[in-house]
Amino acid sequence: MLNAIEWCDDHLEVIDQTHLPARLEVVKLSTVDDVVDAIKRLAVRGAPAIGVCGAFGVVIGLREGRTRDDLAKTIGDARPTAVNLRRDVDRTLQADDALDEALEIQAEDRESCARIGEFGRAELADTTRVMTHCNTGRLATSGIGTALGVVYSKFEAGEPIEVIATETRPLLQGGRLTAWELHDAGVPVTLIPDSAAGAALQAGKAGAVIVGCDRVAANGDTANKIGTYQLAVFARAANVPFYVAGPLSSFDPDTPDGRSIEIEFRPPEEVTNASGIDVGVWNPAFDVTPAHLITAFITDAGVLRPPFSVTIAAAFGAQK
């Protein structure tokens, strides 16, 4: 099975996702600078995956003799929006044995994906066609994925499942990564331009929309890949349920609502490269979907339903 991130005694090996699907290239990350660079240029991406990658980055950094403060900042701030990176970096820094902790974080991620998959499979028992956005599968986590984890769980259980995958401009994580992953696994997948998502839902092409999350606030407002908010709006217009799948580690009870989530902006060239024209660009990497557009969260602690401020708090209370 595909492993996006693998610890090898003294370094990390990761699939460089910027080259997919043209070639499957594994790169060796031996220094903190390597790790930070891989996260920043999206060689590794997906909230759970960059958390795991950051945790192993701490292991490498401590062996390099770098201070905890330096590592907390250098690795923890490599990308701002996903809560997993900051949290997994801090957790590894505070542990007695950093390597044990990083391996534990990775194992938990794998296990969380499996649980999300099973909870989602039960929730979507009658759904045979889902629409998804960006990439939330084996390339985005240490396991089978979050939103795609639900798809894989249904597929492995022999249930009928087809995926409508949005391209996810500007970096085409849907067109390059999700289409590749699902095709590789034998799951039927249909690729659509982001501009066709509304029409596809209007035409009844999917019985549910399911996406991942980079940070869920205490009230349920959810930061995820740019374009997620749009899908939630279309889903509501088409009367189709809209699910967010993710581990509780992507939830941040310290963030009260979406307005408190820092949104990363990416370079204009990601957009202008495609058309070859040098004009102004607005290129946020994420958007915030308001909680009221979300049907339910499919988490590793079960399905959370509205009112989310209550159910999210309860899930964290139960976890402690």
Add this chain to the structure above:
Amino acid sequence: MLNAIEWCDDHLEVIDQTHLPARLEVVKLSTVDDVVDAIKRLAVRGAPAIGVCGAFGVVIGLREGRTRDDLAKTIGDARPTAVNLRRDVDRTLQADDALDEALEIQAEDRESCARIGEFGRAELADTTRVMTHCNTGRLATSGIGTALGVVYSKFEAGEPIEVIATETRPLLQGGRLTAWELHDAGVPVTLIPDSAAGAALQAGKAGAVIVGCDRVAANGDTANKIGTYQLAVFARAANVPFYVAGPLSSFDPDTPDGRSIEIEFRPPEEVTNASGIDVGVWNPAFDVTPAHLITAFITDAGVLRPPFSVTIAAAFGAQK
């Protein structure tokens, strides 16, 4: 001033829009086959422009000695969705002097754009930032354009106006053509991925959305470039007015509603080319925006407001 289509004694010269913005290449269309090929491969596109192109195609075809039935079918069916092509081809075929008629159609198109521009300038007097989709300007018509005609009218009158242009995947007519046209004219333009349109409206980046149209049904349902429906849904969610700009020649009172409009599907390669993976694709060229999401139509006969079935019928009655 840029002319997308020019009649030169015995042939047409058109800008091959597939090469923009990399290079401005004018191609000579000397036969019916040349004309049909240019329309099919989108060297010429935009509902008014392909109507004009088709009219001159009839002139060329009659000189080639082809029959009226043959030309009605060969040229009139080159693309199915926009009503202008079929109507302008039929009109030229029925005229005593085909060349006079084609030149008249082109002159009317230019004049219609100017009127749309002025009606739109009055309607959007207080709007300084608009979002638009695809390309509806000098490259899509024989004049200043429809939705972009409103922008140019405001700009030429010295009114403040900025444009948020969506990329418009898969063929990037926004990123390649609209960004190029507006930048060339000195109009401030910001390019966004299609996936960011909802977030941009949510963030208050535009005071109105204005798009063109390929066919407006009798009840106001509007076929236009794929992604238009989405913008209408976001505009409603963000409480921003949503305008459709176009000449009455893009309205079809014989089409009762959106369900009767044939939607063209385009080759999967337009989508898979970007990501380099061979999977299933759903690639409609157009979608239908239901009339209830449209604030008003800005036409060459004035601004039409709901109830559209009444105001559209009245506009056609007044025209006769």
